[in-house]
Amino acid sequence: MEHKKGPLADILSFYSEATGELITYLMANEKFMESFQKFLVASVEFRDFMRKATQALLVQLKLPSGEELSRVEKAMNDMEDRLYAIEEKLEDIDARLESLMKAKKNEVKSAPSKRTKKDAT
Numbered sequence: 001m002e003h004k005k006g007p008l009a010d011i012l013s014f015y016s017e018a019t020g021e022l023i024t025y026l027m028a029n030e031k032f033m034e035s036f037q038k039f040l041v042a043s044v045e046f047r048d049f050m051r052k053a054t055q056a057l058l059v060q061l062k063l064p065s066g067e068e069l070s071r072v073e074k075a076m077n078d079m080e081d082r083l084y085a086i087e088e089k090l091e092d093i094d095a096r097l098e099s100l101m102k103a104k105k106n107e108v109k110s111a112p113s114k115r116t117k118k119d120a121t
Contacts, residue, residue, distance in 0.1 A: 005013075026032045058065050064072070 055065055
């Protein structure tokens, strides 16, 4: 069975070939590559400028940066872990105390009662 190409397949094929030819032409063009390199350098410089400007603005507005928020989040998670561990230890201590109190009650109930001299007369 033969697969028929439709108009969409023809358009995609033409687009793919044309794009490939354009990229090859541009990559071989020295002026384009120089301009593209300048563009890349400028975009990196602009990104750095915007990062510094944003940090300065956050400082002026007394707002935390993303880095600071990440540190606070990590510290809070660490504190949560510590509090959870303390809670577990306190629950263990509570269970032990309850067990000791029950044992002491049972000991007191099962011990023979001591009579005083007054009770004997």
